[in-house]
Amino acid sequence: MPNAVEPRTESPIHLADALALLAEPDAGAWRPIAGGTDVMVQITGEIGEPPERLVDLWGLDELRGIEVDGDVLSIGALTTYTELRRSPIVAEMLPVLGEVAATIGAAQIQNRGTIGGNVINASPAGDTLPVLLALDAEMLLVSASGERTVAASEFWPAYRQTARRHDELLRAVRIPLASDRQVRFRKVGTRRAQAISKVVMALAWRGANGQPWHDVRLALGSMAATTVRAAATEGVLNVALPTRETADAAAAALAGELHPIDDVRSTADYRLAVAGRILHRLIRDDGGW
Ligand SMILES: Cc1cc2nc3c(=O)[nH]c(=O)nc-3n(C[C@H](O)[C@H](O)[C@H](O)COP(=O)(O)OP(=O)(O)OC[C@H]3O[C@@H](n4cnc5c(N)ncnc54)[C@H](O)[C@@H]3O)c2cc1C
Known part of the structure; x- marks a missing residue:
């Protein structure tokens, strides 16, 4: 049976007091709670270890x-x-x-x-x-x-x-902050709201309009155990113009370097196909073709 014992909670209003709690010898027993939208799901013990003690951060204006x-x-x-x-x-x-x-x-x-x-x-x-x-x-x-x-x-x-x-x-x-940096984001889930991502992607680059991109960063969530960067695809996009050919080459590179997970929310095949399409779209948004 899940443990539904209410955890001991402290609600400091000064950062120093919260940090003093966390500096206690058994600091690992204290679990910070901010908005609680993840912690409250875990509090019954049905998902993972329930927290024994909570330090409520909501009053910390710092x-x-x-x-x-x-x-x-x-x-x-x-x-x-x-x-x-x-x-x-x-x-x-x-x-x-x-x-x-x-x-x-x-x-x-x-x-x-x-x-x-x-x-x-x-x-x-x-x-x-x-x-x-x-x-x-x-x-x-x-x-x-x-x-x-x-x-x-x-x-x-x-x-x-x-x-x-x-x-x-x-x-x-x-x-x-960088004045010549652009960034695009796209999330795909089952619905437009209350949906955990099947694929989530952020693409950032630097460069003036009409000039080749540089310092490209492509990061993806819901693909692997952690959020990942796609280095080979970044290599294709670096020092390139956002043309259709670049987008095709980048999507092919992404398909070659991603090894998506299969889980309750989506299959690896779906994730792979969608990631390529999203990347193509994000590049096209800037290329205007
Ligand atoms: C119905 C529902 C829908 C959701 N939809 C999405 C979604 O679409 N996308 C998404 O990404 N997430 C989603 N979430 C998850 C959740 O809402 C987010 O992860 C949210 O940002 C968690 O913030 P919080 O303040 O509520 O964190 P909490 O639940 O308070 O804490 C989360 C974790 O962070 C720690 N923590 C919090 N603040 C600090 C701090 N300042 N220092 C150290 N540790 C800290 C806590 O100890 C805990 O381990 C959803 C959750 C629910 C219940």
């Missing part, structure tokens, strides 16, 4: 806020999807984040679910992860002993694992 800090967009870990959708800063600087937020769950989940929760939950189907990977984001982690940043490319080393230590909280997601 983890909130969206701001431009030099050439970096800093997004507090407690930022909800609704806040991302409504933020004028996001709309101006990185509208793709609002697009992603609009595809997550539906209004209820968007009002409670946070970007930090998505990052730390580390689901291979987490919709923000490919975008953060494609944008070379960094995760700002904080503990009682200080702060450190970890690149998105090193943050999710294995299935549902992160680089976060038990004594750390994710404080913010930091995304470098």
